[in-house]
Amino acid sequence: MSVAVLVVSERVVGEVPDVTFELLGKGREIASALGGELAIAVLGHQVGELPFGAADVAYVVDDPALANYAASAVEAALAAVVEAASPKVVLMSTGTVGLDLAASLAARLGAPMASYAVDVATEGDTVVATSQLYGGKLLAEVALEGSPAVVSVIPGSFAADAGRVGGAPRIETIAVSLDGAGARGEGVREPEASGVDITAADLLVSVGRGIGSKENLELVQELADALKVPLAASRPIIDQGWLPKPHQVGKSGKKVKPQVYLALGISGAPEHLEGMRSAGTIIACNTDPKAPIFEVAHYGTTVDLFDLVPELTERL
Ligand SMILES: Cc1cc2nc3c(=O)[nH]c(=O)nc-3n(C[C@H](O)[C@H](O)[C@H](O)COP(=O)(O)OP(=O)(O)OC[C@H]3O[C@@H](n4cnc5c(N)ncnc54)[C@H](O)[C@@H]3O)c2cc1C
Missing domain, CATH: 3.40.50.620 (HUPs)
Incomplete structure (x- = not known):
């Protein structure tokens, strides 16, 4: 055959x-x-x-x-x-x-x-x-x-x-001559360790570009602190230098599988979903009702995160 x-x-x-x-x-x-x-x-x-x-x-x-x-x-x-x-x-x-x-x-x-x-x-x-x-x-x-x-x-x-x-x-x-292959891999190593391990958390607060600025991150950090969990983020937050790389979820970041993943201002691009779609319960907050994150979310709200997050932190 x-x-x-x-x-x-x-x-x-x-x-x-x-x-x-x-x-x-x-x-x-x-x-x-x-x-x-x-x-x-x-x-x-x-x-x-x-x-x-x-x-x-x-x-x-x-x-x-x-x-x-x-x-x-x-x-x-x-x-x-x-x-x-x-x-x-x-x-x-x-x-x-x-x-x-x-x-x-x-x-x-x-x-x-x-x-x-x-x-x-x-x-x-x-x-x-x-x-x-x-x-x-x-x-x-x-x-x-x-x-x-x-x-x-x-x-x-x-x-x-x-x-x-x-x-x-x-x-x-299969025997093949790889002599002329050009690039040669010289080694593979883990990136520098950091104090944050978002892969080990049962609950993650994760923030995306909807947060608008580095200064506003304090708002979601307070929520994460109230829950005693690490803050995770989509790639633009890391690319802009607002949080270090170990916080990134997705294709080029970490794969996470918490029991609960709270996505705040994250659109749900395939590269992001790749890192978190196996979470037990996904809760999304996004003002755009058509955001793809709602296709994987178990619960969702189109409330503005700037209204939701302080309220949530206060109640916690
Ligand atoms: C090879 C490759 C690898 C990649 N790897 C990764 C990766 O590992 N991780 C990753 O995340 N991305 C990765 N990306 C990038 C990915 O394609 C997206 O660009 C990125 O995930 C978008 O991030 P975001 O959802 O935070 O931003 P955006 O797509 O800009 O979404 C922001 C969302 O916030 C919402 N919003 C705005 N204001 C508010 C508000 N006040 N309240 C509530 N919601 C609001 C908007 O409606 C919008 O949906 C990769 C891309 C490539 C090409």
């Missing part, structure tokens, strides 16, 4: 992240519809102990040049896997690896591509991706004619459980 779907593992260091299992679960559905196998590409060094989830076959490139992440080496390894597996669909995530490689892989292969997908389906032999545009304000349905169709999927779009279940896949070891 030929390979229908190739999932690219999103792991860079540590454990295989949930999104890889999400892709394997969805990949299994698509592979069944297309009548082929589900494969996973595992690119790294000394990767022997990694789980392969629901994959029927694992294509492994194990090379010292992949010990530390560098996009061009990983892309060269991935291209060799795609050539060997000859899949109809390549599924990646819009995470670290997928953002780096999906577009360049598609360009290298001359393959059709859709990014920021929240769903992937088939119509006959054609792959159809549903992609978010304008931070989720529009959904585009894109039919990908040609093979392989490269799709990068927003993490959190599918359940991960189905993708974890599996037996022992066939292992295909």
Whole structure:
């Protein structure tokens, strides 16, 4: 049987992240519809102990040049896997690896591509991706004619459980010369430690650009202090230097999963949702009733945060 779907593992260091299992679960559905196998590409060094989830076959490139992440080496390894597996669909995530490689892989292969997908389906032999545009304000349905169709999927779009279940896949070891790959990963290290750990909190007060200025942050800091929880924030707050990086939630910040996430003046861009959509209860305050944050919020209000926050702090 030929390979229908190739999932690219999103792991860079540590454990295989949930999104890889999400892709394997969805990949299994698509592979069944297309009548082929589900494969996973595992690119790294000394990767022997990694789980392969629901994959029927694992294509492994194990090379010292992949010990530390560098996009061009990983892309060269991935291209060799795609050539060997000859899949109809390549599924990646819009995470670290997928953002780096999906577009360049598609360009290298001359393959059709859709990014920021929240769903992937088939119509006959054609792959159809549903992609978010304008931070989720529009959904585009894109039919990908040609093979392989490269799709990068927003993490959190599918359940991960189905993708974890599996037996022992066939292992295909791919040898590839990465000498001319260009960039070489020299090491990976944790950023400087800070006193704040927003990933450990059961409740988070999180603030976005709706706060307007650095001076106004005092208002939400008082609320966080009253609740005895750390203050989290969307990326613009960090980019403007209003709070240090360890406070950032999202794609390029921390992934948090508190029992309660209070989002104040945060629009709910996909990159922010990526970091907090698994929170137990999401409560959003945003004056724009059409803000995408309300699509994931369990409770919401369009009251002005400058009215809500002092009132809340006082009551607490
Ligand atoms: C590669 C990449 C990585 C990224 N990584 C991250 C990331 O890790 N984390 C992240 O957050 N973003 C990230 N972003 C940026 C992301 O796309 C958004 O730009 C960002 O999340 C928007 O932040 P915001 O919601 O605070 O601001 P805005 O989108 O400007 O939203 C502000 C919201 O406040 C509301 N508002 C205004 N005044 C009030 C008021 N008085 N009361 C109540 N509500 C009010 C407005 O209606 C608006 O919805 C990334 C982007 C890229 C391209």
